[in-house]
Amino acid sequence: MKLTRKELIVGGAAGAALGAAGIYELVDRLADSPSHFGEGREPEQHLLDGMRIEESEGVEIVIPTRHHQMVTAKVQGSPGSLRDAQAALAEVLQKLDDAYPGTPDGLAITVAWGLPYFRDHVPASARKHLPFDRRAEKSALLDAMRFPSDPHETLLEDNDAAFLFRSDHQDHIQKAATEIFDRMKGVLAITSIRKGFAGQLDGGPGLPKEMATAAGVPGAELIPDGSELFLGFTSTQRHALGPPRIVNFETLGLVDLGPRSYFHGGTHMHLSHVFEDLEAWYLNFDFRERVNTTFKPRMPVKEGTQTVPQPPERAASTSEVERDFDRFGAIGHSSSLQPASRLQHDVRGSDGTLYTKGTAIPQRADFNTLDNPFFWSATPERDRMADGPAAGLHFVVFNPSSDDFHRNRLAMDGVMPGGAKLPFGPRDRGQGFNSILQTTHRQNFLVPPRRHRAFPLAEL
Amino acid sequence: MVALAFVGSACSGDNSKPAAAAQQKAASCPKDWKPAWQRLAVRTGAPVYCPTWMPNPLDGEIGGQWDNGVSVEKNKSWLVSFLWHEPPSQDVHVNFRGFPGDTKIPRCEDIEVVAGKAHKTYSPCFSDPRGTRRFGPITATLYTVNRGVDQWHILYAWRAGGNLYAVSEHVAAPLTFQQVRSNLDRVMRGLVRLTPA
Numbered sequence: 001m002k003l004t005r006k007e008l009i010v011g012g013a014a015g016a017a018l019g020a021a022g023i024y025e026l027v028d029r030l031a032d033s034p035s036h037f038g039e040g041r042e043p044e045q046h047l048l049d050g051m052r053i054e055e056s057e058g059v060e061i062v063i064p065t066r067h068h069q070m071v072t073a074k075v076q077g078s079p080g081s082l083r084d085a086q087a088a089l090a091e092v093l094q095k096l097d098d099a100y101p102g103t104p105d106g107l108a109i110t111v112a113w114g115l116p117y118f119r120d121h122v123p124a125s126a127r128k129h130l131p132f133d134r135r136a137e138k139s140a141l142l143d144a145m146r147f148p149s150d151p152h153e154t155l156l157e158d159n160d161a162a163f164l165f166r167s168d169h170q171d172h173i174q175k176a177a178t179e180i181f182d183r184m185k186g187v188l189a190i191t192s193i194r195k196g197f198a199g200q201l202d203g204g205p206g207l208p209k210e211m212a213t214a215a216g217v218p219g220a221e222l223i224p225d226g227s228e229l230f231l232g233f234t235s236t237q238r239h240a241l242g243p244p245r246i247v248n249f250e251t252l253g254l255v256d257l258g259p260r261s262y263f264h265g266g267t268h269m270h271l272s273h274v275f276e277d278l279e280a281w282y283l284n285f286d287f288r289e290r291v292n293t294t295f296k297p298r299m300p301v302k303e304g305t306q307t308v309p310q311p312p313e314r315a316a317s318t319s320e321v322e323r324d325f326d327r328f329g330a331i332g333h334s335s336s337l338q339p340a341s342r343l344q345h346d347v348r349g350s351d352g353t354l355y356t357k358g359t360a361i362p363q364r365a366d367f368n369t370l371d372n373p374f375f376w377s378a379t380p381e382r383d384r385m386a387d388g389p390a391a392g393l394h395f396v397v398f399n400p401s402s403d404d405f406h407r408n409r410l411a412m413d414g415v416m417p418g419g420a421k422l423p424f425g426p427r428d429r430g431q432g433f434n435s436i437l438q439t440t441h442r443q444n445f446l447v448p449p450r451r452h453r454a455f456p457l458a459e460l
Numbered sequence: 461m462v463a464l465a466f467v468g469s470a471c472s473g474d475n476s477k478p479a480a481a482a483q484q485k486a487a488s489c490p491k492d493w494k495p496a497w498q499r500l501a502v503r504t505g506a507p508v509y510c511p512t513w514m515p516n517p518l519d520g521e522i523g524g525q526w527d528n529g530v531s532v533e534k535n536k537s538w539l540v541s542f543l544w545h546e547p548p549s550q551d552v553h554v555n556f557r558g559f560p561g562d563t564k565i566p567r568c569e570d571i572e573v574v575a576g577k578a579h580k581t582y583s584p585c586f587s588d589p590r591g592t593r594r595f596g597p598i599t600a601t602l603y604t605v606n607r608g609v610d611q612w613h614i615l616y617a618w619r620a621g622g623n624l625y626a627v628s629e630h631v632a633a634p635l636t637f638q639q640v641r642s643n644l645d646r647v648m649r650g651l652v653r654l655t656p657a
Contacts, residue, residue: 218636219637222604222637283605284605284611286583286584286588329572329577330572422575423574424574424575428574430574
């Protein structure tokens, strides 16, 4: 299926872009009806009830929601009007909570707030109540940074807020986003709209391949049939994702919540956009090398496997990653992350759960995109908006703090916890995964608990 | 008469009319290209495959305008390369290869220097097979990850008479993967076997 020009192009105002599907209209034409289920509305905004767990190649995986949209915004207006804005946003969000179940069949909205919001709009309360990362001895919410494998051009963004919409139904997202930003007109100015999708492993060529092929993205034909993501491997293995409340600020005891525990039940979110060079990936790395670089050098995996098990008991240690580097001059993406992203010993969480050694901490909510780099931008020159679709990823991940995310991301570049640095050049082939990725934008956000999701601290 | 005129223009590398002619008439190695391909067969002591169609603007004349080199190793394995290059990064690049007396996929050496230390690995020069396809008497396997002189190319390889042969084309602007695949299919359909005798 090829796209018409109308399907490819979306322009004009943010309001029109919020309600438009553009190329993503194809997602529902290409995939079968989704079969998520369940009801739910957790106190945590980042949790989504009713996620389907299935087996793929003998490995338990979480089936991701099909449609995703991220809308970033700046706060307009005077500080005095924040309380009114808070009430208005809380009301519209509550209305949407009542209209849709908090499941993939319904709609999940996660509202996150960036440092510019806390610095510029509620500075005094923020100084008092923002969570503090005890391990890093810094605030749990830090400005984003460029990592060693990031190009110099990576934009570190300064949005006040980010709204993540997830659903199996595109119309739920479009209606909800339009309703929120219509209601908040004059208070929230949209800075960008980012859209995308994830494959649900429901057979056939798979959504990423069909979408990339329809868009004419170079290398699309080389994506293996049935893959969940453009790069050909499943990334939602249950063991590779943190269990539900592990990323809450309070759970692992990493974070001091301050005098009133205002952000109890909240978490941290990192958002970035990454271009993926599919042609370079599929024409230069054979299956064996793709496994080596995605998981671990010499990992025994049968040719053609897409879902590779990553159980806690096999989580790599720093010394194993260093050994791989010495022996092969290469590290695997997953194994290099694990010394930072997996628990190094058993931890009894504040929720009473025993989180065992090797348990994953981060909860990813990333999704593939054909945005270039965004679906819509208020500042197209600054965001380097380009014509035509491009394969990429809107990377969304929840961690207990900015520093915890930074530790993970640095490990991916060979900077291990404890500071040992494996001497790779930027985007070295030994970090094969990194060599085909190009990050364009980054920002860190704080995700308040549901009760404080609208203009947090404005009422104090 | 019309068909003959089309066959004549096939040598120019024009990418429209000759195909029709090639389909209408049993392909033969174009007369300007044949002597050098024939000499190659004699030199290597094994049959070679002469193209009758090449992607625009290339032709298949060894020693001609687009010749990018011919090499024959001690073991008689050979490489014939044709290249059009437009700076900074546009290429139409086709390689023909033969490995007389050997049907194993060759191994390629790769040296990565990381932090001053050289890591040497040997991998199959052609990997990630993506199925086989018949082109007349030839049954060829498509490989999408190739190394050495065929890096960033897609490649068909086949075995015949105890020898291994390969034809590859670079996936690079101005061509897309689909266009290169289609070009390669067309090159394969037009191959003509020349024996050393």
